[in-house]
Amino acid sequence: MEFILPLLLILPFVGAIITLFMGGERAKYAKFTALVFSVATLALAIVLMTMDYVTMGMSEVWIQTDFFVMNFALAVDGLSILMVFLTALLVTVVVIFSFEEGDRPNYYHTLLLLMELGLMGVYLSADYFLFYIMWEITLIPMYFMISWYGGPRRHYSAIKFFIYTHIASLVMLIGIFAMVFQAGIINGGIADFSFAAVAAASPMFAETFQVLVFGLLFFGFIVKMPVVPFHTWLPDAHVEAPTGGSVLLAGVMLKMGSYGILRVCIENFGYGAIQWQWVMIILGIVSMIYGAYACIAQKDLKKMVAYSSISHMGMVLIGIGVLSQTGVEFAIFQMFAHGLITAVLFMVCGLAGHNIGTREIPLLGGMAKMMPKWAFFMMFGFMASLGLPGLVGFVAEFGILYALWEFIANTEYMWMIVFGMISMMLTAGYYLWSMQRTLFGDLTDKIDFETGVHGGPVHDISKYEFLAMTIMILLIALFGIMPSLATDFIMPYAVGLI
Amino acid sequence: MFMEYAWLIPILPIACFVIVGLFGKKLHEGGGFVAIAGAAIACIFSVLVAYDFITNGVDGIFGAPFVTEMKWLVFPGSDFVINFGVYIDGLTCIMLIFSSFISTMIFVYSIGYMGDQGEKKPRYYGEVSLFLTGMLGLIVSSNFLQMFIFWEIMGLCSYLLIGFWSFDHPEAKQKSSAAKKAFLVTRAGDVCLMAGLFIVLYLFGSLDYANIFNAVAIEAIAATNPELLTVAGLLIFGGVIGKSAQFPLHDWLPDAMAGPTTVSALIHAATMVKAGVYLTARAMPLYVFNSVNGEAVLLFIGIIGGFTAIYAASMALNNFNIKKVLAYSTLSQLGYMILALGAGGFLMAHGYNTGEEHLVALGVLGYMAGIFHMLNHAFFKGLLFLCSGAVIHATGTEDMKQMGGLFSKLKVTAVTMLLGSLSIAGFPLFSGFWSKDLVLEAALHAGTHGMTGFTVLFVMGMITAFMTAFYMFRMWFMTFVGDYRGTEHVHHESKIMSAPLVVLSIFAVISGFVIFIGFGNLIADMLQESMGFFWIEIESGMDIAISIFTNIWTYVSIVLALSGIGIAYLMYMKKSVDPAKFNKNGESAYYKLLTKRYYFPELYDQISWKLGYGIARIVDAFDRNVIDGTVNGLSGAVIGGGDVVSQMETGHVRDYATFVIAGVVVLILVFAFIFIGGI
């Protein structure tokens, strides 16, 4: 069954090529093609989850010179399997959600599937060169997604997004080269880019080297996550991106950063990780609190959700930073949980812009009467995101904060757990306050409900959107009630890592 | 044989929630009868489970908890296992029965009370079913995390139900703000509780009650790590302060009156606020066996309870909103319960530390008084709220100034409410009388046998008893006697609303007598098994009654209650004493302080506004100007630098030639320097 891993890359790629040429009259069929290919990928991913995926790695020499070897190597383990599933799931859900997209639908779906290719590649690759290529491939469709389908300031945002993350990945590339060639020297000559070769040499890395290269790679990854103070590309990109783009951006692209920290930094630099530990924890805490505070001040629903992503990804960094099995397990769980929840949040916010015509909180009010279904999904999403027990976010939050507590309980910094509590309060605060102002209270008189916005009067969500969000909230509840469904995948990895 | 299936109890209402949520619009009365059926079956099942527990014991041991668990989540690093399971002991049985029973009554009443809500009915019945799930799940939980999950589900439901009219309603804005306040203020307690759970998990390596409530384990930890154990106890009590609305997180409860009256009844009598008392009772071993600081923590608990009791009662004295008077009385009565648990726990801890067994027995009596008062309060407060709901339903207003003279029109309501008021005021032989006197007795014992602080609390409790009698009868007289002051036409009472009132009023009168049928032994057996180290000699019900009636303070409190009723009678029925004389026509400073609720709403507003929005604005400005400014500045610098450098490209061939030559000359010089210098 070795063909499954490459097939996970090939299927979206083929789908992207087909939809690319479905221009003109045929554009309206592109969504069916995209649906077929994304569902097929999702099915494959689920099949993969039921199998003994750890043993299914493959590796072919791709480019070879006297000095280095680059491989086309793919592998899955406990860290990536959930991300692969999440990627396939979110692309499928986005295709369903955007079933009524009318603006150049074929290119839209091409970009979606290309993004799926890049994301799958990042999570599946077992070779640093392939990893880097795939990392960069994800940028391009996202750039076009924002600059073609985005809002009024889309060009600024798209360029900012591209340059920001590209600079970060160049720094990361330097780190990768340093690491791979150093490993090559240790391994005796040829620098092999595969994960396995570097991992074999990594215990021999000198201490200074570890600290330096950890820093380079870490910088590359935290910009992607993003972590305060390298986060400002995210709110801009989200505000301008189309809904589907936002869902993928927040749902799986941000996780590339934390995935990279675990996969590259923590796995290879044991000593470096310990040296950088407090930096990780403090940056995580700063992001968590700062993001939450920034949320309170936002007037744009989508921007608020974007900042909440920063806050939640800060939690992931804390979980990684404590360098314990519990921390890593729940950091990965939080990546997964946040992917599920944030998809709903961005769909809801996108619908506000699309169906009501504005996402500005001060203009809204009492919308629960006009759009009960939308209000339900919004409440569900917000409650899940603020960590309501019984839903998936709570388990992750509890686990990460406990891991933080376990780490600091033996130090004189015990009081730092207070930050976790403050962030929980703030999260509840901004979500409830924004709900109060958008859904409840008196029906707003600042919007004309009859003449409305693009596409006629203000209306509740359509059946495709309903379906997409229903799938997501069912999964949020399922993994919240039975978190071991997900942690069973993560646990072997977390136990093996630390 | 029923206990094995106790996990079905919370499943029943959640099944109703799902059914009502999905098909509510097509069901009769918006699914109301489904919700009633769910609650009623849960109630019957609870009784069966309790019967099974009480008559059979567990493995032949009476009082020992029945525990079944399954693995839910594993913390890999430390091999902690979080379970999901069922934990049944005496406390669980009591809580299960009264929660589900009162909820059933409230749901029945809702058919009448919410009958005119049309499309909103499915939402109402779905949410109340989920609410009941939260409470029942919390009660049967076998560990702290599971309890916390249901605890928060209740928080969510209270948010949804308090905000039931938060849109599509004339006062939507104020209602939604009350709901938000309720959620956020209780959330402040919840995060404390969560932090407390972290510490407990860290110290004990488990969150299961069965593992934690073990005297040996707690004492070992108290010996090595007393500070953390104390902090954990305080943080857990922080959760209680939020949920049971104790000072200083009490202010959400009066605002929570924004919801339908049935919801208030549910929150005050059957669920939500009782969860906090339940948690204090449940976590008692953590305090009692903390030999280092346990007594101080329990004194703190007692102080919070005693202070809340008198503090909240004072605000009920001059309020004109019928529901708010009841809300303050709930706060006050919750304070009694917490006081009793604090005093009882203190006596147990003190007795245990000094080895005086009779103090332990007195402590158990106090602990029992807290739970006993919770049970009685559930009946009479549920009754009082439903009565007030009937009054509001009939008159269309909550303002007592618009009522009066309703006795002739609302006979059933008036009589049942009178019974409830007598009960809460502590009129002899009514249910409130028994438990309130036991509560005060516990405080008195704690005062005489150890900590004089409790004596002060006892005096405060006495004053509260007087105030309670006064404001309850002020409310009753203002509502039912005199002339009708409102303008709206008064509707007649409906049977479906009156029936639950009658049922509840019977319980409100007689529930105090459970003390004669082994209530005390149930609690004592439970404590003995879960604390597991001493044989507790509890007095029989008759002995307790005798001790009550031979105690001089009992008569003092009866006199105080009667005088409270009497003053209310003089002021509001005979009108021979003018209340305006005391409050200078509402101008006195204290009167104003009371109507402003001691400025607590402002305090909350200021805190959330300054610490929340204020800092948020600063962060936002920082984000826009400094961080994003730096980023944009950097990109500007790159563009500007490019502009400057491009100025060197003059376009003149001769300048380029000059640059080339200059470059060659520099290179030659450099190479010359290197080679000559190198050699």
Add this chain to the structure above:
Amino acid sequence: MIPIELVLGFAALLFCTGLYGMMTTNKALVALMCVELMLNSANINFIAFAAYNVFADATIGNIFVLMSIAIAAAEVAVGLALILNVYKIKGTSSTDDLTTMRW
């Protein structure tokens, strides 16, 4: 024989003349002529080194000069054609005015 230093010095002088003209003039035609001067100074160096080289065959240097002259001729042809066309379009051949492609 003339000492090689004199020949090389002459070539250097010629180069500097060309360079000076190149750096100071604003006339395209003059600049072209100056380029030719510098090229020729290089050619003289080739010939000089070829002639004074006692170790190797002198033909390589001479051939290189021939090639260089041929290229210089081609270059002048292209350069003149450009200048003529620029003059036709712009009405001037002054390099000061020909700056449209700078930024």
